Amino acid sequence: MEFVTKLIHAFSLKADAFLFMWAIMTTGVFALAIVIERFIYLTVRQGTSTELFVKNILSFIEKEDIPSAIVLCKKAKNMAIAGVLKAGLEDAGAGAERIKNTIDEAMLKMIPRLEQRTGYLAVIGNVATLLGLLGTVYGLIMSFAAVGKPGIDAAQKSELLASGIATAMNSTFLGLSVAITAIMVYSFLRAKTQRIVDELDEYSLRVMNTLVERSYKTHKYHISAAQLKEGVGLHITHNNIKIFTDNKMIKEINI
Structure with a gap:
């Protein structure tokens, strides 16, 4: 409890390195905002029934009901796979090469959306660590400067130095706490993003092959007898x- 009290006191204007404490806290707030936004986008919006969704799309394609497949993609517009498949379905009547190019283009547009802002968490982790160390160094400098003033006996110097070092370490503690949390969540989000990208590759290829096969079967070629x-x-x-x-x-x- 005493430690928490001292940590809170380190944010006061009278504390050494209080600017660094607030700077670290600011990076932590930014990290929290990114985590919430990315978690909602990658977990809540993407859903957990990707395989079922793709099965429904394939079922519509087999029934030659492309419009219904497109409508289903529009309803699930928050899902990354829906955006990719919708692009391919809209060109289902074109040639095989056109279908492949359309789906590949949609994939190239979708992947950056999945990865955006996640990399900032790694940067915040590094910045928070460095701010914590910088705050500690600054606090130690101020502590040694105070101890070096004339008119202070040895006992007081030892007490002031110990208190100053303990206070200075608060910024390192806070910086490392923010950094460790940010990097751990960054690793989780990167793994989640990679799983979604792998699913995009797998399911988009499956649907693309189905559309291409359909194109071969239904495309009519008119060559005159002459x-x-x-x-x-x-x-x-x-x-x-x-x-x-x-x-x-x-x-x-x-x-």
């Missing part, structure tokens, strides 16, 4: 059809 006369050749790849005559390409159809 082009398929003797001497005309076809070169079919995964994303286009090329028509040749006399070793010259006369038409290319993108899938």
